[in-house]
Amino acid sequence: MDYVVEMLNIRKEFPGVVANDDITLRLKKGEIHALLGENGAGKSTLMSILFGMYQADRGTIKVHGKETRISNPNVAGKLGIGMVHQHFKLVANFTVTENIMLGNEIRKGLVLDIKTAARRITELSKRYGLNVDPHAKIEDISVGMQQRVEILKMLYRNAEVLIFDEPTAVLTPQEIEELGKIMKSLIAEGKSIILITHKLKEIKAVADRCTVIRRGKTIGTVEVATTSEQTMAEMMVGRNVSFQVSKKPSSLGEVVLKLENVSVKNSKKVLGLKQFSLEVRAGEIVGIAGVEGNGQTELVEGITGLRKIEEGAIYMEGRNVAGLSIRDRIRSGIGHIPEDRQRRGLVLDYTLEENMVLEIYKRPPFSKGGILNKRSIRQYTNGILQSFDVRSGQGALSITRSLSGGNQQKAIIGREIELNPTLLIAVQPTRGLDVGSIEYIHKRLIEHRDKGKAVLLISLELDEILGVSDRIAVLNNGELVGVVNAADTSENEIGLMMAGLERGEGE
Numbered sequence: 001m002d003y004v005v006e007m008l009n010i011r012k013e014f015p016g017v018v019a020n021d022d023i024t025l026r027l028k029k030g031e032i033h034a035l036l037g038e039n040g041a042g043k044s045t046l047m048s049i050l051f052g053m054y055q056a057d058r059g060t061i062k063v064h065g066k067e068t069r070i071s072n073p074n075v076a077g078k079l080g081i082g083m084v085h086q087h088f089k090l091v092a093n094f095t096v097t098e099n100i101m102l103g104n105e106i107r108k109g110l111v112l113d114i115k116t117a118a119r120r121i122t123e124l125s126k127r128y129g130l131n132v133d134p135h136a137k138i139e140d141i142s143v144g145m146q147q148r149v150e151i152l153k154m155l156y157r158n159a160e161v162l163i164f165d166e167p168t169a170v171l172t173p174q175e176i177e178e179l180g181k182i183m184k185s186l187i188a189e190g191k192s193i194i195l196i197t198h199k200l201k202e203i204k205a206v207a208d209r210c211t212v213i214r215r216g217k218t219i220g221t222v223e224v225a226t227t228s229e230q231t232m233a234e235m236m237v238g239r240n241v242s243f244q245v246s247k248k249p250s251s252l253g254e255v256v257l258k259l260e261n262v263s264v265k266n267s268k269k270v271l272g273l274k275q276f277s278l279e280v281r282a283g284e285i286v287g288i289a290g291v292e293g294n295g296q297t298e299l300v301e302g303i304t305g306l307r308k309i310e311e312g313a314i315y316m317e318g319r320n321v322a323g324l325s326i327r328d329r330i331r332s333g334i335g336h337i338p339e340d341r342q343r344r345g346l347v348l349d350y351t352l353e354e355n356m357v358l359e360i361y362k363r364p365p366f367s368k369g370g371i372l373n374k375r376s377i378r379q380y381t382n383g384i385l386q387s388f389d390v391r392s393g394q395g396a397l398s399i400t401r402s403l404s405g406g407n408q409q410k411a412i413i414g415r416e417i418e419l420n421p422t423l424l425i426a427v428q429p430t431r432g433l434d435v436g437s438i439e440y441i442h443k444r445l446i447e448h449r450d451k452g453k454a455v456l457l458i459s460l461e462l463d464e465i466l467g468v469s470d471r472i473a474v475l476n477n478g479e480l481v482g483v484v485n486a487a488d489t490s491e492n493e494i495g496l497m498m499a500g501l502e503r504g505e506g507e
């Protein structure tokens, strides 16, 4: 059998946790091989070992049948292994060509002229259907294009094996479809791909085989064509997973949040949200649907106080909070699961327990007379970690940075829901989470509503918006297109509204 990469019986331990416990993954030449596993199952660790960032404690790696030691990322590069990270490593005010050349030609002491490099980039871009302008500046191109620059960077270095780490998390639905085509053209040209993703639909759409791991152990490798999404989900979490969200009809209370003609500028200093009005009542979940960049960020940051509003009013339980500081808005009952969890959600170098009481450590029972009550902080933290199934090596004392991405996300969600806010603003709450965790988070959002609280859900996942919300407000180009009841709309109708058509216009 023609394997390009074989990772055999890999073991890697961190303090308190065996991240990889006898994992085996074999990548065939010319295949797209999905790597599926729960949050914290050990996927990133395994790939970091292949990429030379970590050394395995035990096990063997073979490249083209030959045993190798990948001591650092340079060695991986020389062996033809490249990785497209989730967070791009590009210099914003450099051009595409400059970024691709960076750290490549110069290291070899072989300074090629820009023109020759740009020509080669154009060739590669054509061959793989990437459509990238080599002279464009990174800051002027879309996130999807930036990802293609990362792909080109690897192709420019003659990578044979490409690792994609949750590549669609940052993409729009159209971009996701295009990425699928790009991946297929890469394998048609003889490349091999490892794809890390939580999205079973995507695995079904592009992958040939799928290796499933759970809690650091290999569960098995399956042929994707003959395996259902349900089966893969069950292999991954070890139990039956329901993709349907079940909830009883909402029982509406008073208006909690009222937005009146709110306008907010975006980072380019033009209005990103225009004259937006909406009410969210106690006991309901209002979903905001829209293509990324159509005013969602401005809306959320306007409400939470991260951005000032240009005009209009924001009422929390009847009181205008538009002039209040961020802290005072939190006090008025606003909880916020932020979009950018690493920048706004958690202090990565603090322990989990420090992060869990970040906003409330001054309140009783967590402190008294200026002295922290460590026991009650620990107890409170353990409660959150347990109910939200946050997995880490050293529990409440783990340094937050050491948690897997998905477990960091679950910790923030747990913290914000536990504060029991009158209004919970949840922005992309399940991005990067495995199907089992998504199921649980949806349940908790609905429970929050059923306790008589208000929830504003902002998500790019239409399935999530349709399944979880009671009412759906659709944003296009910073304006409210309309508000519909989730029970009497469809994916198709919302899709048309997201494109700016008012209800009924597209029929």
Ligand SMILES: Nc1ncnc2c1ncn2[C@@H]1O[C@H](COP(=O)(O)OP(=O)(O)OP(=O)(O)O)[C@@H](O)[C@H]1O
Binding pocket: 014, 015, 017, 018, 019, 037, 038, 039, 040, 041, 042, 043, 044, 045, 046, 391, 392, 393, 402, 403, 404, 405, 406, 407, 432
């Ligand atoms: N540098 C580190 N120090 C300590 N523990 C770590 C470190 N890196 C990972 N871990 C632990 O190893 C386990 C596996 O983490 P890993 O990031 O590989 O999971 P993952 O499958 O990629 O998860 P996700 O889907 O959430 O990204 C987790 O329990 C994590 O807390």
